[in-house]
Amino acid sequence: MPLFDFTKHMEPVTAIRMRTLKMILEASKSQFPEEFAGLLKADKGVIKEVWLLPGTESGETSALFRLNMLPREPKVVGTVHSHPAGGCRPSDADLDLFTRFGYCHIIACAPYGLKNWSCYDGNGNRRKLEVV
Numbered sequence: 069m070p071l072f073d074f075t076k077h078m079e080p081v082t083a084i085r086m087r088t089l090k091m092i093l094e095a096s097k098s099q100f101p102e103e104f105a106g107l108l109k110a111d112k113g114v115i116k117e118v119w120l121l122p123g124t125e126s127g128e129t130s131a132l133f134r135l136n137m138l139p140r141e142p143k144v145v146g147t148v149h150s151h152p153a154g155g156c157r158p159s160d161a162d163l164d165l166f167t168r169f170g171y172c173h174i175i176a177c178a179p180y181g182l183k184n185w186s187c188y189d190g191n192g193n194r195r196k197l198e199v200v
């Protein structure tokens with residue numbers, strides 16, 4: 069049973085603002101070698117904002133995202149975090165998080181260039197996200 073039924077609220081997310089993507093990559097860089105973590109907020113199907121999570125600490129993804137602290141808010145569509153070790157493939161902990169929260173998740177991976185990121189759906193499958 070999911071903590072929050074996103075299917076009742078979800079609007080299809082098709083794109084991310086270039087500005088927002090750059091902000092994610094910059095934040096990932098500045099946190100290096102620590103992990104960066106935040107929440108993705110979309111408006112009319114376009115991700116335009118990133119909320120930094122308060123009180124996040126470096127380490128396992130499960131620790132970064134304390135599920136009980138995540139807002140149940142329709143405009144929050146999923147999560148973003150960085151992989152300082154490189155490689156954008158979700159870990160088991162990431163997949164567990166993806167199935168329990170949201171439906172659009174970004175992983176940014178070192179060295180955090182404009183192509184060093186991937187987007188996943190709630191089942192951990194790679195999904196397309198346009199940059200606009």
Ligand SMILES: [Zn+2]
Pocket residue numbers: 129149150151158159162175
């Ligand atoms: Zn991860």
